[in-house]
Amino acid sequence: SQTIHQWPATLVQPVGSPLSLECTVEGTSNPNLYWYRQAAGRGLQLLFYSIGIDQISSEVPQNLSASRPQDRQFILSSKKLLLSDSGFYLCAWAPNRGTGELFFGEGSRLTVL
Amino acid sequence: GQQVMQIPQYQHVQEGEDFTTYCNSSTTLSNIQWYKQRPGGHPVFLIQLVKSGEVKKQKRLTFQFGEAKKNSSLHITATQTTDVGTYFCAGNQAGTALIFGKGTTLSVSS
Numbered sequence: 001s002q003t004i005h006q007w008p009a010t011l012v013q014p015v016g017s018p019l020s021l022e023c024t025v026e027g028t029s030n031p032n033l034y035w036y037r038q039a040a041g042r043g044l045q046l047l048f049y050s051i052g053i054d055q056i057s058s059e060v061p062q063n064l065s066a067s068r069p070q071d072r073q074f075i076l077s078s079k080k081l082l083l084s085d086s087g088f089y090l091c092a093w094a095p096n097r098g099t100g101e102l103f104f105g106e107g108s109r110l111t112v113l
Numbered sequence: 114g115q116q117v118m119q120i121p122q123y124q125h126v127q128e129g130e131d132f133t134t135y136c137n138s139s140t141t142l143s144n145i146q147w148y149k150q151r152p153g154g155h156p157v158f159l160i161q162l163v164k165s166g167e168v169k170k171q172k173r174l175t176f177q178f179g180e181a182k183k184n185s186s187l188h189i190t191a192t193q194t195t196d197v198g199t200y201f202c203a204g205n206q207a208g209t210a211l212i213f214g215k216g217t218t219l220s221v222s223s
Contacts, residue, residue, distance in 0.1 A: 034210070043119075043215030044156070044201065059210070090155055100144060102203075102211060104155040 002027035006091045006105030013112050019064075019078040021108050023091030026072065031093040033074040034102065035066055038088040050074060051096070086112045115140050117204050119214030126221055132189040134217035136202030145178055145185045145204040146211065156201060159187075192221050 006023045013019060025031050035047040046059045048066035056066050063082060067075045074091055091105040116139040126132050136145065144163045148156040160169055162178035162185060169176045175188045185202055199216040 036213075044203075044213035046210055046212065049210045057210070100205065100211060101146065101158045101161060102148075102156075103158070107155050 002093075002103065004091065004093055004103055004105045006108055008108060009106060010109045011111070013081050013110065015083055015112055016080045019076070019081050019085070019110070021076040021089055021091075021110075023074040023076075023105055024072055025074075025093045028072070028093070028095065030071060030096045032096055033068060034092040034094070035074065035076050036090045036092060036104075038090060038107075040087070044090065047076070081112045083112050086110055115204075115206065115209070115212050117202060117212050117214040119202055119217055121217055122215065123218050124220070126192050126219070128194060128221050128223045129191050132192050132196070132219055134187050134200050134202075134219075136185040136187075136204075136214050138183045138204050140206060141182050142204035143182075143207045145182075145202055147176060147185075147187055148201045148203065148213075149198050150201065150216070151198045154198075159200075189219075192219070194221050194223055197221050 003026045032051050034049045036044045037047055038044050048056055048058055050056050050068045053068050064078050089108045092102040094102050118137045120135050144161055146161045147159040149159055150156045160176050165182050166180045167178040173190045177186045199218045201213050201216045203211045203213040205211045
Protein backbone atom coordinates (compact mmCIF):
# COMPACT_ATOMS: atom_id res chain seq x y z
CA SER A 1 0.00 0.00 0.00
CA GLN A 2 1.04 3.58 -0.52
CA THR A 3 2.17 5.84 2.30
CA ILE A 4 3.26 9.44 2.51
CA HIS A 5 5.69 10.77 5.10
CA GLN A 6 6.23 14.41 5.89
CA TRP A 7 8.67 15.96 8.35
CA PRO A 8 9.31 17.70 10.59
CA ALA A 9 5.83 17.74 12.13
CA THR A 10 6.42 20.98 14.02
CA LEU A 11 9.07 23.65 13.89
CA VAL A 12 9.66 27.14 15.19
CA GLN A 13 12.05 29.29 13.19
CA PRO A 14 13.28 32.87 13.52
CA VAL A 15 12.64 35.40 10.77
CA GLY A 16 15.39 35.25 8.17
CA SER A 17 16.35 31.65 8.82
CA PRO A 18 16.24 28.95 6.11
CA LEU A 19 13.59 26.28 5.80
CA SER A 20 13.50 22.74 4.49
CA LEU A 21 10.43 20.53 4.66
CA GLU A 22 10.62 17.04 3.23
CA CYS A 23 8.04 14.70 1.88
CA THR A 24 8.43 11.16 0.59
CA VAL A 25 5.93 8.76 -0.90
CA GLU A 26 6.27 4.99 -0.78
CA GLY A 27 4.52 2.22 -2.63
CA THR A 28 3.96 4.00 -5.92
CA SER A 29 5.97 5.33 -8.83
CA ASN A 30 5.85 8.58 -10.78
CA PRO A 31 3.23 10.20 -8.53
CA ASN A 32 2.03 13.76 -8.94
CA LEU A 33 3.24 15.68 -5.90
CA TYR A 34 1.89 18.84 -4.30
CA TRP A 35 2.68 21.37 -1.59
CA TYR A 36 -0.24 23.22 -0.02
CA ARG A 37 -0.23 25.83 2.74
CA GLN A 38 -3.06 26.35 5.17
CA ALA A 39 -2.92 29.60 7.13
CA ALA A 40 -4.80 29.74 10.42
CA GLY A 41 -8.54 29.68 9.76
CA ARG A 42 -8.10 29.69 6.02
CA GLY A 43 -8.32 27.26 3.17
CA LEU A 44 -5.72 25.28 1.31
CA GLN A 45 -3.50 27.32 -0.96
CA LEU A 46 -1.66 25.42 -3.68
CA LEU A 47 2.02 26.40 -3.66
CA PHE A 48 3.74 23.96 -6.00
CA TYR A 49 2.99 20.82 -7.93
CA SER A 50 5.16 18.39 -9.81
CA ILE A 51 4.43 15.78 -12.45
CA GLY A 52 7.97 14.39 -12.55
CA ILE A 53 11.58 14.75 -11.46
CA ASP A 54 12.77 18.34 -11.77
CA GLN A 55 9.37 19.38 -13.17
CA ILE A 56 7.95 21.96 -10.79
CA SER A 57 5.08 24.36 -11.35
CA SER A 58 4.68 27.34 -9.05
CA GLU A 59 1.20 28.67 -8.38
CA VAL A 60 1.97 31.63 -6.16
CA PRO A 61 5.02 33.93 -6.38
CA GLN A 62 6.73 34.07 -2.98
CA ASN A 63 10.01 33.42 -1.23
CA LEU A 64 9.48 29.66 -1.21
CA SER A 65 10.83 27.13 -3.67
CA ALA A 66 10.30 23.43 -4.29
CA SER A 67 12.49 20.68 -5.66
CA ARG A 68 11.99 17.08 -6.68
CA PRO A 69 15.39 15.47 -6.76
CA GLN A 70 13.97 11.95 -6.82
CA ASP A 71 10.76 10.44 -8.14
CA ARG A 72 9.11 10.13 -4.74
CA GLN A 73 10.74 12.99 -2.87
CA PHE A 74 9.41 16.53 -2.73
CA ILE A 75 11.16 19.30 -0.80
CA LEU A 76 9.89 22.75 0.16
CA SER A 77 12.56 25.33 0.92
CA SER A 78 13.18 28.93 1.75
CA LYS A 79 16.42 30.86 2.06
CA LYS A 80 14.98 33.49 4.41
CA LEU A 81 11.69 33.01 6.23
CA LEU A 82 9.16 35.80 6.70
CA LEU A 83 6.58 36.11 9.46
CA SER A 84 3.90 35.55 6.83
CA ASP A 85 5.33 32.12 6.06
CA SER A 86 3.83 30.74 9.26
CA GLY A 87 1.21 28.11 8.62
CA PHE A 88 0.39 24.47 8.20
CA TYR A 89 2.18 22.94 5.22
CA LEU A 90 0.72 19.88 3.63
CA CYS A 91 2.34 17.57 1.13
CA ALA A 92 0.05 15.48 -1.02
CA TRP A 93 0.31 12.94 -3.80
CA ALA A 94 -1.97 11.64 -6.50
CA PRO A 95 -1.59 8.71 -8.86
CA ASN A 96 -0.17 9.82 -12.16
CA ARG A 97 -3.09 8.33 -14.06
CA GLY A 98 -5.68 8.21 -11.31
CA THR A 99 -8.92 10.03 -10.78
CA GLY A 100 -7.19 13.01 -9.17
CA GLU A 101 -7.90 12.08 -5.56
CA LEU A 102 -5.25 13.57 -3.29
CA PHE A 103 -3.63 11.75 -0.39
CA PHE A 104 -2.25 14.15 2.20
CA GLY A 105 0.63 13.79 4.62
CA GLU A 106 0.23 14.59 8.29
CA GLY A 107 1.42 18.16 7.75
CA SER A 108 4.19 20.38 9.11
CA ARG A 109 3.24 23.23 11.39
CA LEU A 110 5.65 26.15 10.95
CA THR A 111 5.80 29.13 13.28
CA VAL A 112 8.06 31.99 12.30
CA LEU A 113 8.93 34.35 15.15
CA GLY B 114 -7.80 32.44 -12.79
CA GLN B 115 -10.06 29.68 -11.56
CA GLN B 116 -11.68 30.31 -8.17
CA VAL B 117 -13.64 28.00 -5.92
CA MET B 118 -15.85 29.66 -3.33
CA GLN B 119 -17.46 27.93 -0.40
CA ILE B 120 -20.14 29.04 2.03
CA PRO B 121 -20.75 29.33 4.87
CA GLN B 122 -17.32 29.73 6.44
CA TYR B 123 -18.57 28.53 9.83
CA GLN B 124 -21.67 26.65 10.92
CA HIS B 125 -22.72 25.59 14.40
CA VAL B 126 -25.56 23.14 14.86
CA GLN B 127 -27.16 21.16 17.61
CA GLU B 128 -26.62 17.44 17.40
CA GLY B 129 -29.38 15.93 15.26
CA GLU B 130 -29.82 19.00 13.06
CA ASP B 131 -28.99 18.97 9.37
CA PHE B 132 -26.04 20.79 7.81
CA THR B 133 -25.29 21.94 4.27
CA THR B 134 -22.23 23.54 2.71
CA TYR B 135 -22.18 25.01 -0.78
CA CYS B 136 -19.40 25.28 -3.31
CA ASN B 137 -19.31 27.49 -6.43
CA SER B 138 -16.73 27.72 -9.16
CA SER B 139 -16.04 30.62 -11.49
CA THR B 140 -15.47 28.13 -14.32
CA THR B 141 -16.93 24.83 -15.46
CA LEU B 142 -15.24 21.98 -13.65
CA SER B 143 -14.05 18.63 -14.89
CA ASN B 144 -14.84 17.11 -11.51
CA ILE B 145 -15.38 18.13 -7.92
CA GLN B 146 -14.00 16.48 -4.82
CA TRP B 147 -14.88 16.79 -1.15
CA TYR B 148 -12.49 16.42 1.76
CA LYS B 149 -12.89 16.43 5.53
CA GLN B 150 -10.27 17.76 7.92
CA ARG B 151 -10.68 16.95 11.59
CA PRO B 152 -9.31 19.51 14.08
CA GLY B 153 -5.51 19.21 14.15
CA GLY B 154 -5.52 16.71 11.31
CA HIS B 155 -5.00 16.62 7.58
CA PRO B 156 -7.63 16.59 4.82
CA VAL B 157 -9.04 13.19 3.97
CA PHE B 158 -10.77 12.44 0.68
CA LEU B 159 -14.50 11.80 0.92
CA ILE B 160 -15.83 11.57 -2.61
CA GLN B 161 -15.49 12.69 -6.22
CA LEU B 162 -18.31 13.75 -8.56
CA VAL B 163 -17.78 13.79 -12.30
CA LYS B 164 -21.10 13.82 -14.10
CA SER B 165 -23.45 16.77 -14.54
CA GLY B 166 -26.30 16.52 -12.02
CA GLU B 167 -24.67 13.63 -10.20
CA VAL B 168 -25.83 12.74 -6.70
CA LYS B 169 -23.95 10.39 -4.40
CA LYS B 170 -24.66 9.27 -0.86
CA GLN B 171 -22.46 8.02 1.91
CA LYS B 172 -24.64 7.06 4.87
CA ARG B 173 -25.85 10.44 6.23
CA LEU B 174 -23.86 12.48 3.67
CA THR B 175 -25.34 13.50 0.33
CA PHE B 176 -23.20 15.10 -2.37
CA GLN B 177 -24.54 16.88 -5.44
CA PHE B 178 -22.88 18.23 -8.57
CA GLY B 179 -24.77 20.93 -10.44
CA GLU B 180 -26.12 20.56 -13.96
CA ALA B 181 -23.72 23.18 -15.25
CA LYS B 182 -20.81 21.56 -13.37
CA LYS B 183 -20.02 24.85 -11.63
CA ASN B 184 -21.51 24.19 -8.20
CA SER B 185 -21.80 21.46 -5.64
CA SER B 186 -23.20 20.83 -2.20
CA LEU B 187 -22.65 18.52 0.75
CA HIS B 188 -25.59 17.82 3.02
CA ILE B 189 -25.33 15.98 6.32
CA THR B 190 -28.53 14.62 7.81
CA ALA B 191 -28.90 14.41 11.60
CA THR B 192 -25.41 15.59 12.52
CA GLN B 193 -23.37 13.81 15.15
CA THR B 194 -20.43 15.05 17.19
CA THR B 195 -18.17 12.92 15.01
CA ASP B 196 -19.07 15.15 12.05
CA VAL B 197 -17.08 18.02 13.56
CA GLY B 198 -14.35 19.36 11.28
CA THR B 199 -13.75 21.45 8.19
CA TYR B 200 -15.23 20.34 4.90
CA PHE B 201 -13.48 21.39 1.72
CA CYS B 202 -14.61 21.22 -1.84
CA ALA B 203 -11.99 21.15 -4.56
CA GLY B 204 -12.28 21.28 -8.28
CA ASN B 205 -10.27 21.50 -11.42
CA GLN B 206 -10.47 21.69 -15.14
CA ALA B 207 -8.94 18.88 -17.19
CA GLY B 208 -5.17 18.88 -16.93
CA THR B 209 -4.96 21.49 -14.19
CA ALA B 210 -4.16 21.21 -10.52
CA LEU B 211 -6.92 20.89 -7.93
CA ILE B 212 -8.07 24.19 -6.42
CA PHE B 213 -9.61 24.13 -2.95
CA GLY B 214 -12.33 26.28 -1.48
CA LYS B 215 -11.68 27.93 1.89
CA GLY B 216 -13.76 25.30 3.65
CA THR B 217 -16.74 25.24 5.99
CA THR B 218 -15.97 24.56 9.63
CA LEU B 219 -18.73 22.62 11.34
CA SER B 220 -19.14 22.52 15.09
CA VAL B 221 -21.76 20.35 16.78
CA SER B 222 -23.01 20.67 20.32
CA SER B 223 -24.67 17.79 22.09
